[in-house]
Amino acid sequence: xxxxxxxxxxxxxxxxxxxxxxxxxxxxxxxxxxxxxxxxxxxxxxxxxxxxxxxxxxxxxxxxxxxxxxxxxxxxxxxxxxxxxxxxxxxxxxxxxxxxxxxxxxxxxxxxxxxxxxxxxxxxxxxxxxxxxxxxxxxxxxxxxxxxxxxxxxxxxxxxxxxxxxxxxxxxxxxxxxxxxxxxxxxxxxxxxxxxxxxxxxxxxxxxxxxxxxxxxxxxxxxxxxxxxxxxxxxxxxxxxxxxxxxxxxxxxxxxxxxxxxxxxxxxxxxxxxxxxxxxxxxxxxxxxxxxxxxxxxxxxxxxxxxxxxxxxxxxxxxxxx
Amino acid sequence: xxxxxxxxxxxxxxxxxxxxxxxxxxxxxxxxxxxxxxxxxxxxxxxxxxxxxxxxxxxxxxxxxxxxxxxxxxxxxxxxxxxxxxxxxxxxxxxxxxxxxxxxxxxxxxxxxxxxxxxxxxxxxxxxxxxxxxxxxxxxxxxxxxxxxxxxxxxxxxxxxxxxxxxxxxxxxxxxxxxxxxxxxxxxxxxxxxxxxxxxxxxxxxxxxxxxxxxxxxxxxxxxxxxxxxxxxxxxxxxxxxxxxxxxxxxxxxx
Numbered sequence: 001x002x003x004x005x006x007x008x009x010x011x012x013x014x015x016x017x018x019x020x021x022x023x024x025x026x027x028x029x030x031x032x033x034x035x036x037x038x039x040x041x042x043x044x045x046x047x048x049x050x051x052x053x054x055x056x057x058x059x060x061x062x063x064x065x066x067x068x069x070x071x072x073x074x075x076x077x078x079x080x081x082x083x084x085x086x087x088x089x090x091x092x093x094x095x096x097x098x099x100x101x102x103x104x105x106x107x108x109x110x111x112x113x114x115x116x117x118x119x120x121x122x123x124x125x126x127x128x129x130x131x132x133x134x135x136x137x138x139x140x141x142x143x144x145x146x147x148x149x150x151x152x153x154x155x156x157x158x159x160x161x162x163x164x165x166x167x168x169x170x171x172x173x174x175x176x177x178x179x180x181x182x183x184x185x186x187x188x189x190x191x192x193x194x195x196x197x198x199x200x201x202x203x204x205x206x207x208x209x210x211x212x213x214x215x216x217x218x219x220x221x222x223x224x225x226x227x228x229x230x231x232x233x234x235x236x237x238x239x240x241x242x243x244x245x246x247x248x249x250x251x252x253x254x255x256x257x258x259x260x261x262x263x264x265x266x267x268x269x270x271x272x273x274x275x276x277x278x279x280x281x282x283x284x285x286x287x288x289x290x291x292x293x294x295x296x297x298x299x300x301x302x303x304x305x306x307x308x309x310x311x312x313x314x315x316x317x318x319x320x321x322x
Numbered sequence: 323x324x325x326x327x328x329x330x331x332x333x334x335x336x337x338x339x340x341x342x343x344x345x346x347x348x349x350x351x352x353x354x355x356x357x358x359x360x361x362x363x364x365x366x367x368x369x370x371x372x373x374x375x376x377x378x379x380x381x382x383x384x385x386x387x388x389x390x391x392x393x394x395x396x397x398x399x400x401x402x403x404x405x406x407x408x409x410x411x412x413x414x415x416x417x418x419x420x421x422x423x424x425x426x427x428x429x430x431x432x433x434x435x436x437x438x439x440x441x442x443x444x445x446x447x448x449x450x451x452x453x454x455x456x457x458x459x460x461x462x463x464x465x466x467x468x469x470x471x472x473x474x475x476x477x478x479x480x481x482x483x484x485x486x487x488x489x490x491x492x493x494x495x496x497x498x499x500x501x502x503x504x505x506x507x508x509x510x511x512x513x514x515x516x517x518x519x520x521x522x523x524x525x526x527x528x529x530x531x532x533x534x535x536x537x538x539x540x541x542x543x544x545x546x547x548x549x550x551x552x553x554x555x556x557x558x559x560x561x562x563x564x565x566x567x568x569x570x571x572x573x574x575x576x577x
Contacts, residue, residue, distance in 0.1 A: 048425045051573065074427040084418030088338050089331070100327035101426045145422070 001026040001153060001183040002047065007056035009042050016042040017207040020056070024200075026152075027180045031198035032187035035307055039207040040187040041081050044157050047185070048078040060153055074103075077151035081158055083142025087131025091122055091141055094130060095148065102149040112148060119174060120144040121167070135162035143171065154178065156186040160193060172197050191300045201299065205307045215299050222302045225250055225267040228275055229295035233288035236262040242281055248274045261290050324428045328436025329443075332410070336444055341409070349402050349448055356394040357455045360387055383459055384469045384545065391455065392473045392543040393536070399481055400509050406444060407488025408502035410437045411570075415496035430570040434489070434563065441485050449477060469545030476542025479555035480535055484509055486562035493569045509535070 002024040009016045017039035024030045032040045046053050047060060049069040057064060063071040086094060095113045104112055117123040120140040125133060130141060139162050146154055159175065160168045175197050178184055188194060194201050195215055203211040203218075211218055232239055236254060239262045243252045250267045257263040268274040275292060282289050336342040364386050371381055414420035423433060456470050488505040495501050516534030519527040531537050538551040 045421070048421075050421050050425050070427060070429065073425055076425070078422065078425045080418060080421045082418065084421060086331070086335065086419055087417075088335050093334060097327050097331045098426070100330075101324050101428050103324065103427060 001028075001061055002185060003059045004043070004047070005057045007043065007046060007053050007058055009039075009046060009051075010054045015207055017204075020204070020207070020209055022202055022209060022212060024183055024185055026183055028199045029175065029179050029184040029186070029197055030200045030202060031194035032185060032202050032204060033189070033191070033194055033303060034187070034204040035189070038204045040204060041157055042207075043204070044078075044155050044185070044187060045080075048076055048080075048155050049073050050078075050080075075152045077146035077149065077154045079142045079146040079154075079156045079159055082161075083139050085130045085138060085141060085145075088129060090127055090129055091133070092117070092126035094141070095144060098145045099148050104149055116144040116147045119147065121170060136164060136167050139163055140167070140171070143174075152183060154182055154184045154186075156184065158188055159186055160188065160190065168193075191298070191303055195299050203303060203306055211302070211306045215302075218299065218302045218306075220270065222305055224270065226270050226272065226274075227295045228266045228268070228278065229255075229263070229291065229293050230266055230278060231257065231261050231263045231290040231292075232282055233261045233290060234285070238285075239287065240264065242285065243278065246274060246277045246281060248272045248277065259290075261288075263291075265295060325432040325436040325439070328423075328428070328433055329440045332437055332440030333443065335409075336406075336440065341406070342444060345402055345405060345444075346448060346451070349398060350451060352398050353391075353395050353452055354455075356398075357387075357391055360390050360394075361459065383463060383465050387459060388456065388470055388473055389540075389543045392477055393539065395452065396477060396480055396536075396539055397513075399477070399484060400513060401506065403445070403481060403484035404488055404502045404505035404509070406441050407485055407492055407505060408498045409492070410441060410489055411493040412496055412498045412501040416498070424570075424573065430567055434566055434570065438485065438489055438563065441489065442482060445481050445485060446478070449474060449481070466545075469543070472545050472547050473543040475547065476539045476551075479542075479552070479559075480539050483535065483555050483558045483562070486559045486566075487512075490562045490566045490569070493566045 002022075004023070005021050007020040008018050020039070020043060032043070034040050045051050047058055047065060049065045049072050052066055057066070059065070060072045061075045063075070065072050089097070092113060095116065096109060099109045099113050100106075114123070117126055120143050122137060122140050122144055125137055125141075130138060133141065139159070143156070143159055146156065156175070160171050163171060172193065175184060175186065179199070186197070200214055201212065201218060202209055211221065213221065230243075240252050240254060243249055243264060243266055246266075248268045250269060252267075253265045255263040255265060266274065266278065275294075278292065279289070364381070364383075367381060367386070411420070414423060424430070453474075456465060456467075459465055484505075487508055488501075491504040491508065492498075492501040495504070512533065512535045514534075516531050516537055519530040519534075522530055532554070538554045541548045541551050
């Protein structure tokens with residue numbers, strides 16, 4: 001549905017994206033991940049026909065965004081970064097304007113506008129001026145205008161920014177419900193969002209795609225070994241030696257410990273769970289087990305490692321569950 | 323009919339914000355002041371014409387009230403039109419709404435048509451409100467409607483030219499103040515360019531006079547609809563709108 005080939009965009013001497021290629025299948029939801037300034041918004045602006053690429057091609061639903069711009073624009077719903085809307089228009093008036101401009105016939109317009117207002121939870125604000133709305137409502141009005149006309153492809157630049165946790169959950173459910181009939185490409189910095197909403201992930205950094213695939217593929221690709229984090233109350237060297245002797249263990253790295261206990265990351269080959277053996281070892285030696293958990297496997301760790309191009313921060317620092 | 327959506331939106335923004343009301347109020351206040359002064363002067367001159375009948379021969383409403391009124395209103399419009407047009411594209415660029423507008427399935431020409439016609443409709447309303455002056459005059463004296471209508475046609479064409487220039491300049495910048503002052507500067511330059519004709523050689527003089535917006539208005543307010551003047555305004559409007567379209571399209575290929 002979306003096919004991007006060797007897309008490059010330069011703003012004068014600054015290269016925003018370089019040689020970006022990817023494809024998105026019909027009905028899929030793909031998350032675009034990357035630090036600020038990585039080129040997410042640039043890619044989306046090109047896909048939405050707002051601006052041209054310096055070189056390379058992008059096709060949406062089989063139409064080139066440059067030469068068949070109008071055909072592409074008939075098929076997309078776009079939510080730009082920060083949802084730029086007209087502050088002096090009331091919500092319903094604004095959405096009616098968008099519906100008309102998208103070519104929804106007069107007879108159907110009212111019902112379609114009411115429908116997207118319901119789906120985006122803005123119905124109760126429909127008489128209010130957009131400029132008087134809170135950021136969360138504005139964002140949802142932005143999403144509502146993208147959904148109007150039921151476009152095949154949705155391009156959403158940070159759709160959940162500025163929403164409170166309850167609204168985020170509602171919008172995620174909404175986006176998730178679009179999968180199947182709609183192809184969605186969304187950008188975000190919120191990593192758990194990608195895990196919850198998206199079928200696939202594209203990680204972009206400094207204008208280049210650095211990793212892509214499903215979440216589990218990425219984890220397997222970036223962390224070829226399974227990792228267990230372990231904390232026991234015993235002498236560091238004794239424990240390290242004993243752990244290395246456990247069958248299946250590939251490496252043992254000592255960690256900084258906060259409370260004087262010995263802490264390690266134990267790596268084993270993927271698919272081979274050594275936690276049972278470790279527990280046996282610890283109990284047979286009479287050490288006091290403080291903590292034992294799977295570590296470093298979330299998308300967040302993948303992201304940090306891929307983007308920073310280096311080891312994720314100390315795995316002993318509690319990592320928010322993704 | 324997609325331009326109609328843009329037209330309605332622009333009308334909402336003009337009338338939903340104070341812009342339209344402020345422009346209407348002050349334009350009517352100032353042109354009303356001009357009208358009352360000119361009319362008082364005319365009635366005073368008419369009194370004196372009782373004493374000197376030969377002087378009174380040349381007094382008439384068309385030449386002594388409406389013509390000066392039209393040329394004064396045109397000067398006032400020079401100040402007001404930039405304020406109507408400056409936001410049309412500049413505001414959308416600044417606030418980022420242009421990004422949505424240009425990614426909707428609508429042609430650039432339709433966007434431009436909606437915006438230009440909205441500003442035009444506002445302007446026509448403004449002119450229509452000033453019809454109250456000749457109607458007032460008609461209460462007191464016999465009035466020739468032909469030259470008045472042609473005078474309004476002249477104002478309409480000159481105003482549409484102002485609007486087209488304003489839309490063009492608004493599409494070139496994202497700063498409304500730059501758009502407003504730029505438009506005002508260009509219009510003023512087009513206004514006073516004929517002043518240089520006095521000291522210019524014959525060829526240059528003809529050119530400077532032809533370029534001037536004033537020179538082309540005068541015929542209309544005397545009741546003369548000259549093709550030369552019509553062509554001047556219509557080409558100026560077409561050229562400015564064509565360049566606006568190019569400037570909008572350039573976004574798509576230049577980025």
